[in-house]
Structures are given as C-alpha cells and as structure tokens.
Amino acid sequence: MTNNPTLIEMRHIVKVYPPSVLALDDVTVDFRRGEIHSIVGENGAGKSTLMKVLYGLTQANSGEIIYKGEPVHFREPGEAIAAGIGMVHQEIVLIPEYTVWENIVLGVEPVNWLGKIDRQRARQLVKQKIDEFQFNLDPDARVESISVAARQKVEILTLLYRNVEVLILDEPTAVLTPQEIPQLFAELNRLRDGGHTILFISHRLEEVLELSDRITVMRKGKKVDTVPASATTRQELARMMVGRDVIFTTRRKPQPPGEAVLRVENLSLREDHGRVRLNNLNFEVRAGEIVGVAGVEGNGQFELVNTLMGIQKPTSGRIFIRNVDITHFDILQRRQYISFVPQDRGKMGASLVAPLWEDAIMTHHRLNPRFSQWNGLLLNTRFAQQFTRDLIENFSVVAPSPRAPFRTLSGGNQQKVIVGRELLLQSDFVLLDQPTRGLDVGSMEYIHDQILRIRAEGRAVLMISADLEEIFLLSDRILVLYRGQLVGNLPVEQTNPQEVGSLMLEGQVQSS
Amino acid sequence: MKILIGLINGMISGATPILLAALGGAYTYYAGVFNIAMEGMLLTGAFFAVLGSYYTGSWLIGVLLAILGALFLSLIFILFAVVLKTDEFVTGIALNLFAVGATTYMLRKIFSVKGVFSNPAIQPIPAIRLPLAENIPFVGEILSGQILMVWVAGLATILTYFLIFQTRFGLRLRAAGYNPARLDSSGVPSSRMRALSLLACGVLCGLGGSFLSLGYVNLFAENMSAGRGWISLAAIILVNGNPLGIALISLLFGFSDGLGLLLQGYRVPSQFTAMVPYIATLIALYFYAARKRRLNSA
Numbered sequence: 001m002t003n004n005p006t007l008i009e010m011r012h013i014v015k016v017y018p019p020s021v022l023a024l025d026d027v028t029v030d031f032r033r034g035e036i037h038s039i040v041g042e043n044g045a046g047k048s049t050l051m052k053v054l055y056g057l058t059q060a061n062s063g064e065i066i067y068k069g070e071p072v073h074f075r076e077p078g079e080a081i082a083a084g085i086g087m088v089h090q091e092i093v094l095i096p097e098y099t100v101w102e103n104i105v106l107g108v109e110p111v112n113w114l115g116k117i118d119r120q121r122a123r124q125l126v127k128q129k130i131d132e133f134q135f136n137l138d139p140d141a142r143v144e145s146i147s148v149a150a151r152q153k154v155e156i157l158t159l160l161y162r163n164v165e166v167l168i169l170d171e172p173t174a175v176l177t178p179q180e181i182p183q184l185f186a187e188l189n190r191l192r193d194g195g196h197t198i199l200f201i202s203h204r205l206e207e208v209l210e211l212s213d214r215i216t217v218m219r220k221g222k223k224v225d226t227v228p229a230s231a232t233t234r235q236e237l238a239r240m241m242v243g244r245d246v247i248f249t250t251r252r253k254p255q256p257p258g259e260a261v262l263r264v265e266n267l268s269l270r271e272d273h274g275r276v277r278l279n280n281l282n283f284e285v286r287a288g289e290i291v292g293v294a295g296v297e298g299n300g301q302f303e304l305v306n307t308l309m310g311i312q313k314p315t316s317g318r319i320f321i322r323n324v325d326i327t328h329f330d331i332l333q334r335r336q337y338i339s340f341v342p343q344d345r346g347k348m349g350a351s352l353v354a355p356l357w358e359d360a361i362m363t364h365h366r367l368n369p370r371f372s373q374w375n376g377l378l379l380n381t382r383f384a385q386q387f388t389r390d391l392i393e394n395f396s397v398v399a400p401s402p403r404a405p406f407r408t409l410s411g412g413n414q415q416k417v418i419v420g421r422e423l424l425l426q427s428d429f430v431l432l433d434q435p436t437r438g439l440d441v442g443s444m445e446y447i448h449d450q451i452l453r454i455r456a457e458g459r460a461v462l463m464i465s466a467d468l469e470e471i472f473l474l475s476d477r478i479l480v481l482y483r484g485q486l487v488g489n490l491p492v493e494q495t496n497p498q499e500v501g502s503l504m505l506e507g508q509v510q511s512s
Numbered sequence: 513m514k515i516l517i518g519l520i521n522g523m524i525s526g527a528t529p530i531l532l533a534a535l536g537g538a539y540t541y542y543a544g545v546f547n548i549a550m551e552g553m554l555l556t557g558a559f560f561a562v563l564g565s566y567y568t569g570s571w572l573i574g575v576l577l578a579i580l581g582a583l584f585l586s587l588i589f590i591l592f593a594v595v596l597k598t599d600e601f602v603t604g605i606a607l608n609l610f611a612v613g614a615t616t617y618m619l620r621k622i623f624s625v626k627g628v629f630s631n632p633a634i635q636p637i638p639a640i641r642l643p644l645a646e647n648i649p650f651v652g653e654i655l656s657g658q659i660l661m662v663w664v665a666g667l668a669t670i671l672t673y674f675l676i677f678q679t680r681f682g683l684r685l686r687a688a689g690y691n692p693a694r695l696d697s698s699g700v701p702s703s704r705m706r707a708l709s710l711l712a713c714g715v716l717c718g719l720g721g722s723f724l725s726l727g728y729v730n731l732f733a734e735n736m737s738a739g740r741g742w743i744s745l746a747a748i749i750l751v752n753g754n755p756l757g758i759a760l761i762s763l764l765f766g767f768s769d770g771l772g773l774l775l776q777g778y779r780v781p782s783q784f785t786a787m788v789p790y791i792a793t794l795i796a797l798y799f800y801a802a803r804k805r806r807l808n809s810a
Contacts, residue, residue: 093691098687098690107699115680116674116680117678
C-alpha cells in the first residue's frame with residue numbers, strides 16, 4: 001500500500017488567519033491512492049486547517065494542490081465533492097426528522113418529470129451503497145432514532161453516494177464509545193481495500209498506529225515528518241507531536257492515604273419504572289488518594305455523578321463528606337464540599353457564549369463573599385477580573401482576554417479553565433468526570449499533573465474515566481461499575497488492565 | 513335550512529383568505545423563516561386588487577396586481593431577513609406597519625377618500641355556477657355559486673401538500689428549516705430555499721388579499737385585513753404547518769366568522785360579534801397547549 005502511486009500532492013501550503021496566526025507554515029505532503037493516511041498533532045497544530053484547504057472550505061494564501069496529476073483549486077466544498085474528495089466533520093450535521101435515505105439523497109434526489117421524488121429508486125440506490133460497503137444501516141430509519149455511530153455512517157455514506165474517492169475524517173472516534181470504534185475501523189479498512197483513499201485526523205496515537213498505513217505529524221503549523229506506521233512507535237510520535245519526551249508511565253509517588261473524606265453508604269438509585277441504576281454502593285475515598293471509576297459507559301457512572309452532586313435523588317443510602325451527611329443537601333450546599341469537573345464542558349461545565357471571566361467565577365461568586373459588593377446586590381467585577389487573570393496565568397490558559405467568549409478557546413484551554421476554577425474552590429473532595437476526554441496529549445498531560453498535585457496536597461479525588469489507561473496512570477485504587485453494582489474495589493498494585501477489563505465487560509473475572 | 517346554508521357559505525368565504533395566507537405561511541414555516549408578514553401582504557394584496565380592477569375593469573388584472581403587490585413585500589423581506597440577515601420578527605413587524613401606512617396613504621392620494629373606497633366600477637371576482645350540481649338540494653346550493661377564489665384556495669391546499677411532502681423542492685424546503693447547515697453542505701444554498709418560500713407566501717397572500725376586496729366584499733377599507741394574517745399564523749402554529757390541518761383550522765375560524773355575521777342578524781352588537789374569531793383563536797390555543805402538555809407528560 002505504501003508503494004501505491006501518489007494521488008494528491010499539497011505543495012508549500014501557507015495559510016495565515018488574520019491578523020497574524022500562521023496556521024500552516026510551508027506544508028508539503030503527499031497522499032497515495034488506496035492508503036489510510038493519518039494526520040496527527042495537538043490541537044491547533046494545523047491538521048484540520050490543512051484538510052480544510054484541500055477540501056475548499058478555506059483558501060490557502062499560497063501553495064498548490066496537485067490532484068491526479070493536475071493542479072486543482074477548490075473554491076468551495078461542492079467543487080471538491082464533484083472532483084471526488086469529501087470530508088466528514090467532527091460534529092455530525094444531519095436532519096434528525098428525515099430518514100437515512102432522505103438525508104443521503106438530499107441535494108441529488110432522483111425525481112420524475114413532475115419534480116416528485118422517486119422514493120423507490122432513491123431507497124434502492126441508498127440500499128445498494130449500504131450493501132456494497134457492508135454498513136449495516138436501515139435506510140428507512142429516522143436519523144433521530146439511531147445511534148451516534150450510525151449517524152456517522154450516514155455522513156460517510158452521503159459522500160460515498162456522491163462517489164468520492166478520497167474521504168477526509170476529522171476525529172471520527174471522538175464521538176464514539178470504545179465498543180463502536182473497531183467497527184468503524186473495519187469499515188475504513190474495507191473502503192481502503194476497495195481503492196478509496198482515507199485521510200484520518202486524530203490525536204489518539206494508539207488508534208492511529210492501529211489503523212494507518214502512513215502517518216504525518218504536525219506541530220505548530222509545520223509538518224514534522226511523514227512515517228510508515230509500521231516503522232514508528234507511540235513514544236516517537238508523541239515526541240514529534242509535542243517536541244519533547246512525553247512520559248506515559250506513572251509519576252505517582254507513593255503516599256499513604258489519610259482518613260476518609262467521601263463515604264458512600266448503601267447508595268441505590270431505582271428509576272420509576274423499576275430499573276436499577278445504582279445497586280447498594282459502599283465505598284470511601286480517602287485524603288491524598290485518587291480513586292478511579294472504571295466501567296463501560298452506561299453502567300451507572302452517570303447516575304453516580306448525579307447522586308453525588310445532588311442532580312438526582314438516590315432512592316436510598318447516604319453520602320458523607322468529612323462526616324457531614326450531605327444526602328439531603330441541595331446542589332449549592334454540596335458545592336461547599338465538592339469540586340466538580342463535569343463530563344460535558346459546553347453544557348454543564350461552562351456557558352460557551354458567556355465571556356471567559358463569567359465562566360471562571362461560576363460557583364465562586366455564590367460561595368465567596370469577596371465576589372460581591374453592596375451586600376450581594378452587585379458583582380464585584382474588578383475582583384472577578386483579577387481572579388480570572390490569576391486563573392489564566394496559574395493554569396497556563398491560552399486566551400486572548402478575560403472578556404473573550406468562552407467558545408473561542410480551544411477544547412484544551414476550556415478544560416483548563418474549568419479544572420482551574422474547580423481546584424481553586426479548595427474543597428477536600430474533587431469529583432472528576434472524564435477530565436481529559438477529547439483533549440490533545442499536551443493538555444492531557446497538564447491536567448494529569450494538576451490531578452497529581454491535588455493528591456499531593458492531601459485532597460481526595462474520585463475520577464470517572466472511560467480511558468482505562470488514564471485510570472491506571474493516575475489511580476491509587478480502582479472501582480469497577482457493572483450494571484450499577486460495584487464489582488471491584490482494587491488497589492492498583494494488585495490488579496492489571498486484563499482483570500479490570502473483564503470485570504467491566506462481564507462483572508466477574510474469567511476463570512481460565 | 514336557509515340559516516344552515518347561510519352559515520356554511522359564511523364559513524367558506526370567511527375561511528378562504530385565512531386559508532390562502534396560512535398556506536403561504538406554511539412554506540415559510542417549513543423553510544425555517546419566522547414570517548409574521550402575512551397580515552401586511554394580505555392588506556397590500558387587497559389594495560392592489562381594487563386598484564387594478566377599478567382602473568382596468570378586469571378582475572383578473574386586479575388579482576395579478578394583488579400578487580405583484582404582495583410579492584413586493586416578499587422582496588423587501590428577502591432583502592432584509594435573508595440577504596442582510598436582520599431579525600425576522602422585527603422585519604415582519606416593520607412590513608406589517610408599512611403595509612397599513614402605505615395602503616392608507618395611497619387610498620387617500622389615489623382615490624381621495626378616507627376610510628372606505630367603494631365604486632361600481634370595481635369588477636369583483638366572478639362566482640362559478642355549476643349547472644349540473646345546482647339542482648342537488650343542499651349540497652348543490654353550497655357547491656354552486658362559490659367565488660372562483662374559493663376553488664383556487666382548495667386547489668392550493670392540495671398543491672401545497674404535494675409540493676411540501678412529495679417533491680424535491682419540498683424535501684429541500686423542509687431541510688432548510690430543520691437543519692440549514694446540512695442543506696448547505698449538500699450543495700443547495702438554504703438561503704435560496706428561504707427566499708423561494710417567501711415568494712410562494714407572497715403569491716398566496718396576494719390571492720388571499722384579492723379575495724378580501726374583490727370577493728368577500730367589493731371595496732377597499734383601511735386596514736381591512738383586520739387580523740386575518742395573524743389568525744393564519746395561529747392556524748399554522750396550531751397544526752405545525754400541515755396544509756390539510758391548516759384547511760381544517762381555517763374552516764373553523766371561518767365558521768366563527770360566519771357565526772359572528774349570523775349573530776348580528778339577532779341584534780347582537782356588531783362590535784361584539786367581531787370578537788368571535790379572535791375568541792375562537794384563544795380557545796384553539798388553549799386546546800393546543802392542553803394537548804401539548806398531555807403529549808409531553810406521556
């Protein structure tokens with residue numbers, strides 16, 4: 001595959017975002033026919049911009065693109081698609097009210113002379129494509145009723161229906177659960193074997209190594225190198241991405257845990273129609289200890305977080321923090337005891353449209369009287385601004401100003417603001433729900449450092465993560481949730497990923 | 513029997529302008545345009561229908577002029593809300609106020625009257641007699657003798673239903689409302705669909721307006737649309753834009769209109785009977801909210 005003829009050449013591409021951000025700095029790269037070519041790099045390294053230039057979504061300031069031996073210049077995505085190059089974006093843009101086939105044929109509908117859609121033919125054409133690529137989709141299903149993974153397939157099929165030869169995928173695995181990823185990879189491999197060229201943007205190195213034929217690494221708008229996947233390692237890729245060595249082994253120093261901070265007793269949550277979400281949980285998190293919660297998504301993690309935070313009321317059981325019974329506290333009362341980093345940055349963690357400083361002071365402004373003046377009637381904006389500037393500095397946030405809208409920050413910087421805000425609350429107990437999901441290697445490492453720092457300070461940390469590697473990297477103890485039950489409570493030294501994995505999947509250790 | 517036939521005929525002619533305006537609004541509803549300009553478009557249509565019919569002696573030219581007048585408002589709407597991306601609600605309010613002011617001004621300047629312009633030279637839209645059906649008792653008395661525009665409205669209902677739910681145009685139109693980004697990325701500019709929906713709305717409101725001043729009555733009065741455009745908006749929202757549902761709701765409003773006229777015959781003050789359609793709107797909204805709450809809790 002790596003000896004296939006070159007299909008696309010991008011030569012000396014330069015892209016400047018006004019006023020002065022050099023997004024692509026003289027990038028030259030080639031893509032071969034029938035290969036899976038990954039483009040890796042940290043957020044802001046320019047990998048998405050490079051693909052957008054190829055796809056005609058944005059225009060390069062200089063440089064040229066040679067496609068099938070001819071120089072091309074796409075002014076808009078429609079031209080790229082017509083030439084056979086299509087891109088699936090990270091956020092899935094479909095019409096939930098329409099069926100799968102309606103979404104796919106939209107814009108190129110087969111019609112009769114009256115302008116009436118030829119449903120039978122449209123369905124048949126879509127069905128053919130589904131069968132051809134073995135996509136396992138129901139063309140008549142409404143998109144609102146299908147899973148995220150299936151929606152992603154619809155996006156890919158939309159392009160295949162338009163007969164593209166080159167598929168650009170922008171971090172397609174970010175929206176998938178771990179169980180859905182192998183299926184996507186199998187489909188991409190089939191497409192590649194059928195002669196399609198796949199350009200795969202990602203920052204998950206394990207995935208990239210597993211899937212790709214060749215890998216191009218980008219850093220700060222420059223191409224570092226293109227290497228065959230078989231001839232590199234994760235360490236090497238990470239070094240090229242970050243520009244220095246990245247440590248994948250634990251830096252957790254041994255430290256005897258203190259007394260219990262969080263104590264959960266007989267916690268159960270039963271839904272109205274009888275389904276048990278949490279089944280009699282009992283555990284502690286002690287001072288200076290990181291406890292990781294492992295489990296396949298949907299086994300009670302969501303409900304555990306909700307009951308700890310007071311978003312959902314448990315059916316029975318009690319929750320203590322430092323011997324204070326918080327079971328019947330409302331959310332604000334709990335916030336005096338709990339720092340909380342929620343899973344969804346844009347929904348629960350912060351307001352994307354608010355300016356950065358408003359997101360930075362949330363919760364603080366209710367708990368700390370220094371944020372208000374005139375007996376709480378007005379916000380002390382001067383103090384709030386100062387607080388935000390300190391947070392930006394202390395947590396290495398890259399932001400244009402405290403007044404910039406939160407959504408203009410990169411994902412990594414958004415998460416740094418939220419983590420910074422929560423850690424500054426000075427509570428003894430810290431609840432982290434997927435603290436590094438969707439972050440690049442550099443930001444992830446930074447957040448991990450912060451988590452280890454608060455452990456050293458003697459705070460108690462409960463961390464929920466879908467990333468088993470992260471759990472093993474940070475935790476002192478691992479709890480495993482399976483169908484709402486605690487099926488494992490294991491010190492990290494006495495277990496291994498295989499054992500935890502089989503607890504996650506089956507609720508017990510396989511006897512072999 | 514006479515009363516019943518009178519009531520049904522009153523219902524049909526009361527429903528026709530609301531139905532035409534609401535069908536126009538259905539296009540913009542599905543295209544995702546928050547369009548409240550039906551009121552102004554109806555009024556403009558009504559004025560130009562009288563203008564054309566009076567000066568040329570042809571009701572057909574009156575109807576065509578009514579369409580052009582309403583389309584003019586559509587073009588302004590497109591310029592502001594689609595091209596310049598101003599707020600649709602504010603644009604609609606401005607157009608409605610503009611329509612009242614402009615038609616009143618032109619009424620006084622061109623016809624030199626205040627309030628109402630009525631003249632035997634205004635040619636009404638003809639009624640259609642059906643010689644075969646005429647002799648059927650009851651049904652024949654309703655079917656025959658309806659004004660042409662009533663049949664046009666019925667036809668427009670079926671055509672609108674077909675266009676929105678069966679054709680390529682409809683699939684793209686609704687896509688523009690559901691998720692414009694998806695439509696754009698499939699190569700069809702969503703702004704084009706929004707503009708087309710507004711043009712369709714202009715045509716239908718022009719027809720509705722011409723019925724008001726050349727069919728329902730044969731004159732032009734200041735602000736004669738009298739909230740029918742707003743009622744049409746209520747009709748659209750009540751049935752989520754479905755053309756068949758719109759027809760049903762329009763008949764309901766038409767019925768309350770006819771009922772108001774009937775009550776006037778029984779010496780109920782006309783100011784009171786004029787409230788009936790609007791009270792009907794409020795009652796309909798109540799049932800809509802009650803049903804929605806039931807659906808949500810289920």
